[in-house]
Amino acid sequence: MDDMTWNALVVGMNGLSKRFKAVAQNIANVNTPGYARSEVTFENELREALNMKDDEKLALMTTDDAHISNVPRDVTSITPKEHRVVGELTRWDGNGVDLDIEMSKLAQARMTYTALASLMSKRIESYKLAIGGGR
Amino acid sequence: MMRLFDSLEIAGSSLTAHRLWMDLISQNLANVNTTRTPEGGPYKRRAPIFAERLQGINNDFKGVGVERIEADDLPPRMVYQPEHPDADAQGYVAYPNVNVVREMTDMMVATRAYEANLMVVESAKEIWGSAIDVLRS
Numbered sequence: 703m704d705d706m707t708w709n710a711l712v713v714g715m716n717g718l719s720k721r722f723k724a725v726a727q728n729i730a731n732v733n734t735p736g737y738a739r740s741e742v743t744f745e746n747e748l749r750e751a752l753n754m755k756d757d758e759k760l761a762l763m764t765t766d767d768a769h770i771s772n773v774p775r776d777v778t779s780i781t782p783k784e785h786r787v788v789g790e791l792t793r794w795d796g797n798g799v800d801l802d803i804e805m806s807k808l809a810q811a812r813m814t815y816t817a818l819a820s821l822m823s824k825r826i827e828s829y830k831l832a833i834g835g836g837r
Numbered sequence: 838m839m840r841l842f843d844s845l846e847i848a849g850s851s852l853t854a855h856r857l858w859m860d861l862i863s864q865n866l867a868n869v870n871t872t873r874t875p876e877g878g879p880y881k882r883r884a885p886i887f888a889e890r891l892q893g894i895n896n897d898f899k900g901v902g903v904e905r906i907e908a909d910d911l912p913p914r915m916v917y918q919p920e921h922p923d924a925d926a927q928g929y930v931a932y933p934n935v936n937v938v939r940e941m942t943d944m945m946v947a948t949r950a951y952e953a954n955l956m957v958v959e960s961a962k963e964i965w966g967s968a969i970d971v972l973r974s
Contacts, residue, residue: 715968722964726844726957727889727898730851732950733858734887734901801953812960819967823974 709777710752711822717744717782718815724784725808728799736796738789739804744782751777842965843898848957850890850900855951857903858885862944869935872923880933882909909934 721742731737792800861883871880883906890899911934919928 719964722961723844723847723898726847726961727900729950729953729957730847730854730900731887731889732851732953733855733946734889737889740898801949805953805956808957808960812964815964816967819964819971822971826971826974 705825706752706777708822708825710748711818711825713744713748713777713780715815715818715822717742717748717780718811718818720744720782720784721807722811722815725804725811728804729801729808732797732799732801732804734797737799738786739798740784740786742782742784744780747780748777751780842961844961845958847898847900848954848961850902851954852951852958854885854887854901854903855947855954858947859944859951861885861906862940862947865933865935865940866937868933869937871933872921872930879913879931880935882911882933882935883907884909 721744724740724742728737728739787798790798792798865882868880874880885903886905886907887901888904890902891897892899913931913934915929916932917928918924918930921930924930
């Protein structure tokens with residue numbers, strides 16, 4: 703299904719569930735000495751791919767896996783990236799988790815995910831409507 | 838690969854770890870005046886050592902675990918009580934190195950962390966529920 707909205711929803715929900723897991727890991731390790739918190743990013747990449755005008759969609763030719771492509775061409779090719787934030791300390795024991803920030807990230811991921819899920823349901827409804835001929 | 842209930846397992850591992858910590862805190866508080874132990878000498882404060890859990894080649898998140906339980910090597914609290922049966926030659930009794938204030942603050946930290954993880958469980962239930970609702974539409 704080559705539906706831009708649908709693909710963006712899938713990428714968003716996939717990224718959010720991965721972030722949710724990273725936040726869960728951070729909160730689980732709130733009392734682990736020396737723990738470096740984990741972050742998941744995908745929004746900027748998704749935004750770039752969605753805002754791309756048609757004439758910008760010409761990708762550089764890559765004939766080898768080692769070739770560097772210019773930005774993500776396709777929304778479906780976006781994968782959420784996970785990285786560790788090292789050296790950012792909130793406590794004397796070397797732990798980098800700020801519980802307040804993690805809780806707000808948790809709430810944000812939860813609300814956005816729920817919103818995307820209901821958008822997905824709406825999308826399915828409109829497909830059903832189209833398939834049923836508007837009856 | 839991402840599995841559906843990973844977040845719940847992660848939060849669950851942390852709930853277990855923090856409950857164990859609270860068990861140790863109550864053990865410490867219960868033994869705040871224990872001067873005799875099977876290994877001899879006064880009771881020593883016990884503390885859990887938390888360690889992050891990762892699994893597989895991708896270092897998949899698996900939450901947290903208590904690696905081991907350590908006895909605190911802080912010196913005992915010496916109280917002058919010559920009439921006490923466990924008093925030494927100078928009349929001092931070695932009481933456990935348990936600091937009640939510290940145990941109480943630790944208990945608050947453990948409780949807050951426990952609550953935060955419960956919040957993760959609640960959120961996980963909600964988001965997977967919303968994903969399942971997509972199937973209903």
